[in-house]
Amino acid sequence: MSGNDEKMRIERATRTFSAGSVVAFQDLDLCVPANQTLCIVGPSGCGKTTLLRCMAGLLTPTAGRILLDGRVVTAPSPAVAMVFQHFGLFPWKTVHENACYGLKLKGIPRSEWKARIAPYIELVGLTGFEHMYPYQLSGGMQQRTGLVRALALHPEVLLMDEPFGALDAQTRELLQEELLRILERERKTMVFITHSIDEAIVLGDHIAVISARPGRVQEIIDVGLPSSRTADDVRLSPRYTELRQHIWGGLRQQAVAAA
């Protein structure tokens, strides 16, 4: 994680709510290396989602600052696309319209939309579902749509807010594999919030472990597995077991304290 290839940097950032009575995270420092995946894990309520919203420019930190390419983030950037835990699809738009939403806002001519989303639609297996409404789809298919919507913008940074958290275990693993395949084809800087240690190891090049509220970076771990990988490679490697035990050991006490 050397300085010159970092994409985003969080400097002593603090975010409070309700006039300071709730501290989401405090004096948090973190750097996001370019073209790699940083997974952020932590107990529920450690402010990870708030942190991601600040990185997206949807919220501003109460103190400290967040930099993207060396510039302070004050509003959502065109270089960034976000995927939401609640999918965030518009119920009145079809899969196609939802997937093209970002392109439409960006002013890309309508005639180019289809070609732009087609490779991603195919990659995640949404072909044939383009004219359906979200309520007609399973959760997995809905989140695939959310993923295509973000990827279609060719963002430099993907911000993932527990994107697979609302899915069942099998669907979640399928989507992890699809995401790895996508990143294989086009490397991106990705910040991935999750509360699943397994998911963090499978997807991450680095894992930041955040402590319970007020959130602080407790530890940054280099996963040390090749970036081009499959989920099975990871889960069968001895490093996986080692990391899992190590991270769980650290989180356990906090989880016990929080529960």
Next chain:
Amino acid sequence: MSATAATGLDAGRQAAEAQRRKEQIRMWSARLISLAVLLIVWQIFGSRVNKAVFAPPSRVIEAGLAMAQSGELWSYLRGSLLTLIYGLALSIAIGLPTGILMARSKLAGYALEWYVAAFNSTPMVALVPLITLVFGFDVTAKVIVVIISAVFAIIINTEQGVRNVDQRLLEVARSFRTTERALWGDVIVPSALPYIAAGMRLAVGRALVGMVVAEFFTAVSGVGYLIVRYSNSFEPDHMLVPIVVVMALGIALTAVTGGIERRIAPWNKHEE
């Protein structure tokens, strides 16, 4: 999707179609049977009452056919329908922007909420004499009565719909760098549409009431006047004709707005 899955889908679609047809049959049997029961009871009791004060359906139908043939019914109904259409169109034209404004601008909300609450809870019969004093007995006065009957249902529902926009979707739109204008088309209006449609359905019912009440008080036109005239001349069979017509109009207009509601918001079906 594999071949077996596709056949499964087809079978599912056929089953759903059969289910739908069965439901249609049940729906229409229930409607027609209840109507038949109503008519039979009305016929039995209506025949026992003095002819000068009440009439059974057989006589109402007879009177209705006579009034339709002479052109009397249509000539009065035409005026009423025009009042209704003008009134409803203006209610929508006034109600939609007002509701949206009240939801999006705090200041407009503060400035207008008292009056909306006041007019919405005042029986508009209380205002009709005043309106006829100011605007006379012509179409204008009647259209105004229809508007004050219907517009508040539209304002209140539109405001509610715009206010109830899913905050998470607003955030999604913001993360994709939406402009305020695009936000309206992509998020706010579609999300408020089901509420607006429900407001329209309420407004149609209230507009009908307003229309008849206005005609009671005002000019010698419209189905409301027809009701008063035949009541004064002790011809209940003729009097009941316009009443039944207004009722049928209420059913038809509610069905039409319901249909529009389903068409403009197909995604809303599954939530019913």
